[in-house]
Amino acid sequence: MRIENFLVAKAAAHPAKTALITKDKRLCYEELDDLSSRLAAALFANGIRRNDRVLIFMDNCWEAAVSIFAVLKAGATFSPINSSTKADKLAYIIGDCDTAAILTQAKLMPVAAEACVSSGKTGIFVASTAGADNQCPAGAISLADCLTFEAKEIDHRGIDVDLAMLIYTSGSTGRPKGVMMTHRSCDAAADSITTYLRNSPDDIILNVLPLAFDYGLYQLLMAVRLGATLVLEKSFAFPQAIFERIREEGVTGLPLVPTMAAMILQMRDLTPGFLPSLRYISNTAAALPQAHIERLRFLFPGVRLYSMYGLTECKRCTYLPPEELDRRPGSVGIAIPNTEAFVVDDQGQIVPPGVAGELVIRGPHVMQGYWRNEAATERTLRPGPNPWEKVLYTGDLFRTDEDGFLFFVGRKDDIIKTRGEKVAPKEVEAVLHAHPGIAEAVVVGVPDPVLGHAIGALVIRSDPTISEKDVMRHCARHLEDFMVPKVIEFRSELPKTDTGKVSRRLAAEMMEAAP
Structure with missing residues (x-):
């Protein structure tokens, strides 16, 4: 089944049921269906056609949820972009997927505008929410105006093996790569996950994860597929x-x-x-x-x-x-x-x-x-x-x-070779997390002229009195000698990706840069 049909079916069966709750808006299934159809009509009227790529550059807001289903109703492919994405990365994505349109927010328009110019691509349709002054930023048309279009079904003739979404990897090991997912593959994933989670239409799911992160995105897709309710928070x-x-x-x-x-x-x-x-x-x-x-x-x-x-x-x-x-x-x-x-x-x-x-x-x-x-x-x-x-x-x-x-x-790339032995960082991290005075930890290899790489750890303490020696003694009690960290650095926070995942690459760079 195509993903937009999840919404169409649930709106027909349970029009008044609450579909989406955000800080400033509650939408029932009928309203979510109607708004997304109106935006789809606006996209179609502005030249968006089957299989075109449309970027949704927004934070967790009701407009983002509407936009996802609108793009699909227009027969196009959506690409969710994290709201913290900078202009150079956004420009790369615009050029890579040959973007036809960008749906965004006023606060993000400066980044979107810079990226459009840097990409060298012209003819991109840009729609934005209004700013604090209730005006649409220059270079975009009003998303609110798009939502005044007449809601009608678009005969795009799409099928379920068309691309539903193009979701870009973080690019932590190089340029971001666009992962191609069809409607059928998204449906299969949603069906499998909701089966083992034992989800039902009675569920009310709270999501603080970015909709640009597939874990967060699927909370929306699964909720609508079931006819459940999603509570969407920004962080x-x-x-x-x-x-x-x-x-x-x-x-x-x-x-x-x-x-x-x-x-x-x-x-x-x-x-x-x-x-x-x-x-x-x-x-x-x-x-x-x-x-x-x-x-x-x-x-x-x-x-x-x-x-x-x-x-x-x-x-x-x-x-x-x-x-x-x-x-x-x-x-x-x-x-x-x-x-x-x-x-x-x-x-x-x-x-x-x-x-x-x-x-x-x-x-x-x-x-x-x-x-x-x-x-x-x-x-x-x-x-x-x-x-x-x-x-x-x-x-x-x-x-x-x-x-x-x-x-x-x-990960294959994460294995640390030290003293001729191979160490999986996760094994060391498991021991560190077992210490009652440690809240979070990440383990990386630190270049060493003798060992090849030494085991290093960035640690967040929940007990401020524990010392570097305390941590090393704890590890020595539970790990083989070559696995015990040789370098411990205490931090107030660990480096993370846009999706909130601890970044081992950034942690390694921090440790190598330390004096």
Whole structure:
């Protein structure tokens, strides 16, 4: 099914049900459907056609949700862009995907305008929200005016194997790459995830993650697919305000990333069961340390906690059924429904349990490839077990236990070679997170003339009295000697990507730059 039909169907069946809640607006399904149809008509009237690429350069606002469905109703492909994106990166994306239109906000128009000029591309249709003066910025037409168009169905003749979205990777290892996802692959991913999360139309999901981040984006797509309600917030900077929102709206689902979990666990005034409406918590972007899982389960008794693993190229790969948390600490579980996950060696042969190898994913939710990047596509999508298919080589190292449950070892590129040994940073981080005085930590290799690389760690303390020696002694009790960090640096915060994920690359650069 095409994604926009999720909305059309739910608006017909439950027009008055609340679809979206933001700080300044509540939209029922009928209103969300109507507004997106009006904007689609405006896009079509301004030349946007089937398979054109439209950038949605906004923060988490109701206009962004309307824009996503409007682009799809026009038959085009949307590309969500993080609101913190700078002009040079935006210009690259504009040129890379040959952007036909940009939907944005007044506060972001200076960046959008600079990027349009830098890209050298002309004829881009730009629509923007009004600024503080209630005026549309120069260089754009008013998004409000677009929403006055007559709502009507556009006969774009699109089908479900057309591209629904082009979502760009962070570019942490080079230029951003556009991940191509069809309507069919998005539908398959949403169906699989909502199945194991046991989502229903009665769910009220709170999302603080950027809609430009696929984990945040899918909260919207899954909610609309189900006919559930999404509470959209801009950030988790003030957790107490978010908690109050959860209580006010009776939120049942809370998607987290590890940095959010760390913030919650540093708060001292929380009592178990303080958010009684919650039914489940999910985590992805990076694995939750086992110590954090245990503390979250203490704070949220009776709440199902889903530890998951995924990547932009297929949305989600694995999940750990909550009943397995005690039996398989550290595992990210099994393949999501209607998906296969297996671990292979460098020759592509499946390895036995306990042996580390590259994780490979097979399923209908796998991307079509990277936009206009055949070389990167060929490295990542390779022939599968059947002659008609390609499977996704994730670049991540995993191992399985005897029952086939998966354990993340590390990214191939992250493995640190020290004293002739190979060290997976995640193993060291797990020990660091188990220390009660450590809130967050990231481990990297630091160039060393003798060792090749020394193990270094950036650490955020929850107990300000712990010292570098305390941390090293703790690690020495639980790790082999060559895995114990030789360099410890205490910081007030860790470097993060736009999506809130701790950046190992930036952490390594910080440690190398330190005097």
